[in-house]
Amino acid sequence: MTPIPSHGPGGGGSRRGSLGDVTDEALRDGELSLEPTSGSAEFHGFAVLIDEERVGTVALRPDGRREGSIRWNLGDHGSFAASRALRLGIQHAFTELGWERVWAQVDVDDTTDLxxxxxxxxxxxxxxxxSGAPDRVLVGRLIDDPPALSREGFVSILNAGLPRKRVIAQGLLRDEHDRVLLCELTYKREWDLPGGVIEVGESPGTGLVRELHEELGITVDLGALVTMNWLPPWREWDDACLFVFDLGRIDAATVEDMELQRTEIAGVHWCDLEAARAHATGATVELLEALEAGELPAYREAPLQPE
Incomplete structure (x- = not known):
């Protein structure tokens, strides 16, 4: 473990934090204990003992703002022993050192330390x-977080570490000639269906209505879900779940009155399938071709796209 610059100051006074079954007495948790080995204004070091045998180390480094980093090394003694030693070190930081936040960095591929x-x-x-080294996961704990071994604490920790799948919502908006509206984007050369990435806590339908209002200046009536399309990773983009909704038909001349968000939308175009093949993303073309060929399944996976 390697200390990193702190992310913002703490605040307030020293309070006692709760970390499950860990006791404050002699930095001990059953047969496992921490024994101070060094201490200064810049560094607090501990030996980790199991049945009085030294098995590793824990270190706290304050940053002068009621918070600091924690490092550890327990060799091959596993996650459970390391977590108990860490809880003791965190407890000491909160109750004795007056910290309000403890943080650490762990290499993204170090599953044991994570x-x-x-x-x-x-x-x-x-x-x-x-640059030139593995990315690191930033982890942290506040003094008033729920106890780590409580139900609330467990759910909070689990939720923070679960994968977050990107969700996109797009709409099929047609004109009286059965052409589909495609957006010419400022950040990629291919055209795409109107819509965008859904924000945290937002439903796909609500997000689509918001995106079209923000980017095209129109208010749409959300129709039925046409399909849910899984998009594999492409270029610099991670994979995503794409919800495609039917937005009905509007007069072709409506585009003349659209108020485009010029930072993202360079233009809008009514396209038949031939025009879509010439300008749209591969995933969009494949979707439109499948739609023309017949009804789409509720769930489908887009093929890998060329770079």
Whole structure:
């Protein structure tokens, strides 16, 4: 474990934090204990003992703002022992050092240390990038977080670490000539159906209505779900679940009155299938071709697209 710059100051005074069954007495949790080995204004080191045998180390490094980093090394003694040692170290930081936040960084591929941190009550907060080295997961714990071994604490830690799938909602908007509206985008050369990425806590339908109002200046009536299309990773984009809704028909001249969000939308175009093949993303063309060929299944997977 390697300390990193802190993310913002803590605040308030010292309070006692709760970390499950860990006791404050002598930094001990059953047969496992922490024994101070060094201490200064810049560093607090501990030996980790199991049945009085030294098995590793834990270190706390304050940053002067009521928070600091925690590092650990327990070799091959596993996540459970490491998490118990970490809980003791975090408890000491909160109750004796007056910290209000403890954080650490773990290499993204170090599953043992990531599990240790999670079991100790450190929540996933994000990923920091490094040039020429593995990215690192930033984890942290606040003094007033629920106890790590409580139901509320467990759910909070689990939720923070679960994958978050990108969700996109797009709409099939047609004119009186059965052409489909495609958007010419500022950030990629291919055209695409109107819509966009759904925000956290937002439903796909609500997000689609919002996107069209923001980007095209129109209010649409949400129709039936046409299909849910899984998009594999493409270029710099991660994979995503794409909800495609029927938005009905409007007069072709309506585009003349649209108020385009010029930072993202360079133009809008009514396209038949031939025009779509010439300009649209591969996934959009494949979807429109499948739609013309017949009814789409409720769930489908788009093929891999060329780079």
């Amino acid at each position: 599990r240790s941190a999670s079991l100790a009550g450190l929540r996933r907060e994000g990923v920091t990038r490094r």
